[in-house]
Amino acid sequence: xDTNLYLYNTLTRKREAFRPxxxxxxxxxxxxxxxxxxxxxxxxxxxxxxxxxxxxxxxxLGYRVDRVINFTDVEDKAIARAARTGKPFSxxxxxxxxxxFQDCRLLDIRLPETIPRSSTSVDQAVFLVEALLEKGYAYRxxxxxxxxxxxxxxxxKLYGLDxxxxxxxxxxxxxxxxxxxRWNLGDFILWKGRRxxxxxxxxxxxxxxxxxxxxxxxxAMVTKHxxxxxxxxxxGIDNLYRHHDYNIxxxxxxxxxxxxxxxxxxxxxxxxxxxxxxxxxNILYVxxxxxxxxxxHHLRFFLIAGHxxxxxxxTPEKMYESRGRIDTVRELASRxxxxxxxxQKGIPSSGGPAGRMKRAFENRMNDNLDVRGAxxxxxxxxTAITKPNTLRNMSPAEKASSLSLLRQIDGxxxxxxxx
Numbered sequence: 001x002d003t004n005l006y007l008y009n010t011l012t013r014k015r016e017a018f019r020p021x022x023x024x025x026x027x028x029x030x031x032x033x034x035x036x037x038x039x040x041x042x043x044x045x046x047x048x049x050x051x052x053x054x055x056x057x058x059x060x061l062g063y064r065v066d067r068v069i070n071f072t073d074v075e076d077k078a079i080a081r082a083a084r085t086g087k088p089f090s091x092x093x094x095x096x097x098x099x100x101f102q103d104c105r106l107l108d109i110r111l112p113e114t115i116p117r118s119s120t121s122v123d124q125a126v127f128l129v130e131a132l133l134e135k136g137y138a139y140r141x142x143x144x145x146x147x148x149x150x151x152x153x154x155x156x157k158l159y160g161l162d163x164x165x166x167x168x169x170x171x172x173x174x175x176x177x178x179x180x181x182r183w184n185l186g187d188f189i190l191w192k193g194r195r196x197x198x199x200x201x202x203x204x205x206x207x208x209x210x211x212x213x214x215x216x217x218x219x220a221m222v223t224k225h226x227x228x229x230x231x232x233x234x235x236g237i238d239n240l241y242r243h244h245d246y247n248i249x250x251x252x253x254x255x256x257x258x259x260x261x262x263x264x265x266x267x268x269x270x271x272x273x274x275x276x277x278x279x280x281x282n283i284l285y286v287x288x289x290x291x292x293x294x295x296x297h298h299l300r301f302f303l304i305a306g307h308x309x310x311x312x313x314x315t316p317e318k319m320y321e322s323r324g325r326i327d328t329v330r331e332l333a334s335r336x337x338x339x340x341x342x343x344q345k346g347i348p349s350s351g352g353p354a355g356r357m358k359r360a361f362e363n364r365m366n367d368n369l370d371v372r373g374a375x376x377x378x379x380x381x382x383t384a385i386t387k388p389n390t391l392r393n394m395s396p397a398e399k400a401s402s403l404s405l406l407r408q409i410d411g412x413x414x415x416x417x418x419x
Contacts, residue, residue, distance in 0.1 A: 003061045004366045008309060010240065010263040011158055015368055020231045021261050026064045029055065030222045030260070032235035033069040033115065036096040037078030041283040042303070042314065043269035043276035045107060047236045049300060050266045050308040050369075052109045054234065056412040057365055067112055070221045071097065074118040075214050076176040079201050089201055103286045106296040108414040116225050118217040125212035125220035126205045129190050131254045143193025143208065146172055147215075152249045158263060159183075159245055176214035179279060181241050188246055189213040215246040222259075223251060233260035237267050269303070270313040284314065294319060301326040301415045305372045325379075326415055332382045333406060333416045339391050340399040353394065354401040357381040361409050371413065378409060 005018045020027050031051040034040045040048075048069075055065050072078075073093045082089040104111055118125075129145055132138035137151045149155040149166075156163060161183060171186030178184060194202040194209035202209050212220065222230065228251060235244065244263065251259045268275035271282040289299050302322040306312035360381055364373035384390060385402055394402075403418075410416040 006366060006368055008368050010265050025062060026066060027058055028226050028230040029065055029067045029232040030226060030230050031069045032239060033071050034100055035072040035075060036093045037081050039096055039099050041276055041285055046269050046303045047266040048109055049303050051234045053304050053371060054369060060412050068225045069112060069115055071115055071117040072217060074211055079198055106286060107300050116221040121220040121224050122203050122212055124224040125216045126207055128216060128219055128254055129207060137253045138190055144189055145191035146187040147190050148187050149249060152253050155249050156245050158248060159240055188215055190216045216250060218247050219250040228255035229257050230260045232262040234264045237265045240265055266308045267311045270311050294323060297415045298323045305375060307372060329379045329382060330417050332386045333418055335386045336403055340403040341396045352398050353385050354405040358405055
């Protein structure tokens with residue numbers, strides 16, 4: 001199946017024509033989900049919204065998307081927070097999970113029916129670690145198991161890591177995550193042997209008692225549910241430091257195949273002049289924006305309108321400006337819906353107003369998912385169509401066709417109130 005969709009591939013650092021690896025119409029896509037030790041903030045939801053729009057647009061083009069999004073529910077931060085708050089681990093993660101589902105419903109983010117969790121993929125994590133031990137990429141150190149990146153040719157290829165900086169001295173990094181944009185130039189942990197501070201968060205396995213480390217969890221979930229090769233892997237830009245290259249090294253060392261042919265990374269939301277993050281303390285939640293008088297579609301529009309590869313700064317002024325723009329477009333779309341005949345089935349045509357709108361929308365979306373440009377183009381077309389004289393002179397078929405096409409477009413962007 002051929003389309004004119006071009007996407008910037010982090011792996012090749014080029015804008016390339018997208019084709020599924022098997023040449024068919026099925027796209028296998030892995031999208032990094034939330035760590036459910038704490039509530040996701042607006043910055044996190046920008047990535048989830050980008051992934052949502054990408055999936056919907058691929059379907060608009062005629063692809064069938066086989067997508068997995070995951071929950072990270074077993075990691076150092078989650079265990080530490082449960083111990084700090086005194087809450088049972090499962091209760092704490094369940095509350096966060098329910099809150100995530102609620103915010104996704106508000107923002108009209110569609111999720112797969114089945115969502116794997118770190119805790120439900122331990123068997124696959126153990127399988128991968130055993131394979132890595134057998135192949136010589138991993139080794140035991142005390143009760144833990146580490147991966148030696150020097151054993152894997154091409155390590156750091158996604159980020160473009162300069163391996164000449166690698167230290168001669170053996171170093172091991174045991175934490176699941178480390179703050180900041182830094183590289184841990186040493187071996188990373190795959191399996192954490194059972195320790196007292198873990199409480200009852202451990203599994204009895206062939207590796208011994210313990211739990212999978214964060215950097216084996218995504219490989220376990222993707223290989224268990226999508227296989228060892230996918231077409232697209234999406235996530236936040238922070239994952240370009242360490243995490244995604246760790247994932248590549250783990251899976252490709254086991255399979256000998258390419259993990260993902262396309263890597264897409266979403267940039268940060270800035271609050272003030274810094275990225276929105278829990279460590280900085282400048283976070284906003286979905287409920288904060290709704291309590292300030294914005295509707296869910298206002299926030300969805302604001303977060304998808306900025307190009308996913310560029311930072312977007314959130315301020316009250318920018319939110320009000322964005323709200324005014326989308327409310328105007330929604331009013332025009334409502335005007336077209338009121339004018340279109342109820343008894344005529346609209347089939348978008350290649351000519352007339354619907355044809356112009358379709359070409360304008362697709363031209364921008366095919367250009368590396370330029371949602372902002374696509375929305376501007378659609379807004380211009382709706383404005384032109386709904387001018388009183390133009391609307392009056394359009395045939396019933398043209399009105400129905402234009403409305404049908406606009407509904408298809410809204411099936412991707414989900415902000416016009418037509419679906």
